[in-house]
C-alpha cells in the first residue's frame with residue numbers, strides 16, 4: 001500500500017524573482033490563485049497524496065534564485081546530477097571533496113526533501129586513478145569498499161535511496177566490462193551492496209540502469225540479477241529504471257516490467273526521466289510529450305512498490321540532452337525560462353490534478369500584433385481565442401521573448417516577467433472565455449536590437465496555435 005502523507009510543505013515563492021508590472025501582484029498561483037482560476041499544481045504535494053515522491057536531478061551550484069525556488073516548491077526528492085560521483089568526491093585516492101554533495105544534502109534537509117544518492121560504483125565519471133589502475137580483485141575490492149564506506153558513511157542516515165551500482169549491463173544483457181567487472185568479477189555488485197548496507201543501514205539500496213524500462217534482454221538480465229541477489233540474501237531494496245526516453249518510444253511494457261520487479265520483492269523507482277525530441281519542438285510534439293510524461297507517471301502509480309519518479313533536470317536549461325544528442329532537446333517538464341510546459345501539466349494530471357474544467361481540450365489561438373513601434377519602445381495587442389468546445393474560466397498566457405524585450409506597462413491583464421519569460425494573467429473581469437470567444441489585452445514594452453514576435457504561446461500550460 002502506498003502511504004498517505006500528511007506532511008505539508010513550506011511553499012516557496014517565485015514572486016521574488018519576478019518583475020511585477022501593472023499594479024496588482026500576481027504571486028505564484030499555488031499561493032494566491034487568480035479569481036475563478038484553478039490553483040497551479042504543486043507536484044510534491046500531489047505526489048505525496050498519492051503515496052509517491054516526485055523528484056528532480058539538480059546542479060548544486062544553481063540551487064538559488066528561480067531555479068532553487070522551483071526545486072524547493074515542486075519536488076520532494078532531489079538527486080545530485082554529478083556531485084556525488086566518484087570523480088567529484090574522491091579525485092585522488094583517500095582525499096575527498098564533499099562541497100557539492102554537502103550542498104545538495106543540506107538543501108534537501110532545509111526543504112523537507114528526500115535525497116537519492118547517485119552513485120557509488122559506476123564505470124563512468126571515475127577518476128583516472130581508479131579506471132587506469134592495475135588491480136587485483138582484492139586490491140580493487142578494498143578501494144571500492146573504502147570509497148563506499150567513506151561516502152555512504154559520511155551521509156549515514158541522511159540519504160533515502162542510494163544508487164549503489166549504476167549501469168552494470170550491456171544492451172544484450174551481458175555484464176558491462178567495467179574495471180570493477182574485469183578485476184573483481186560478477187561478485188562486485190554483491191560486495192558493493194554489502195558495503196553500502198554496512199555504511200548506512202537505513203538507506204534503501206538500489207541498482208540502477210538505462211534501457212531497462214520495457215521488458216527486453218537487458219531488463220531481464222537485471223531481473224535475474226535481483227532474483228539471484230535476493231536468493232543469496234544480499235541487501236538489495238530496489239531497482240532504478242532511468243527512463244531516458246525518446247518521444248514516441250515509451251515502452252508499452254513499462255508497467256508490466258515495474259510489476260515483475262515488484263513481484264520479486266523489491267521497490268522500483270523511475271530515476272532519471274526525460275523525453276527528448278527534435279528541436280525546435282512543435283506544439284504537437286509538446287502535446288505528445290505531455291501524454292508521455294503522464295503515462296510514465298501513471299505506470300509508477302499503478303504499482304504499489306513504485307516509490308517515485310525523478311526527472312533528470314526539471315528545466316530544459318539544465319538537461320544533458322543537447323550536449324549529447326545533436327538536434328534533440330526540450331526533454332524536461334519546464335522550458336529554459338522556468339515556464340511549465342505541457343509535460344508538467346501531464347505529470348500533475350496523472351497525480352490527480354485537474355484544471356477545474358478550464359480549457360480541457362487545450363485548443364487556443366493567439367494573435368500578437370505590434371501596433372506601434374519607436375526607437376526604444378513599442379505597443380502590442382494580444383488576442384487569445386478559445387478554440388475548444390469548453391469554457392475557459394481563468395487564464396494565464398505564457399510566452400518568452402526572442403530578443404530580450406521587456407514589458408513596462410500592461411492593461412486588461414496582469415503581466416509579470418522573469419528574464420525572457422512572460423506570463424499574462426486575466427484581469428478578473430475577463431477571466432471567462434466562452435468557446436469561440438476571445439480575450440484581448442495590451443501592453444507597452446521596451447526593446448533594443450530587435451523586436452521580433454514570440455513564436456509560441458501557452459494558455460494554462462497548453463500550447464496555442466500562434
Ligand code: G2I
Pocket residue numbers: 081082124125166210242272320
Ligand atoms: O548521461 C546521462 C545520465 C545517465 N545515467 C547516469 C547519470 O549520472 C547521467 O548523468 C549525466 C549528467 O547529467 C551529466 O551532467 O552524466 C553525464 C556524464 O556521464 C554528465 O555530463 C558531464 C559532462 O560530460 C562533463 O563534461 C561535465 O564536466 O557533466 C560534467 C559536469 O557538468
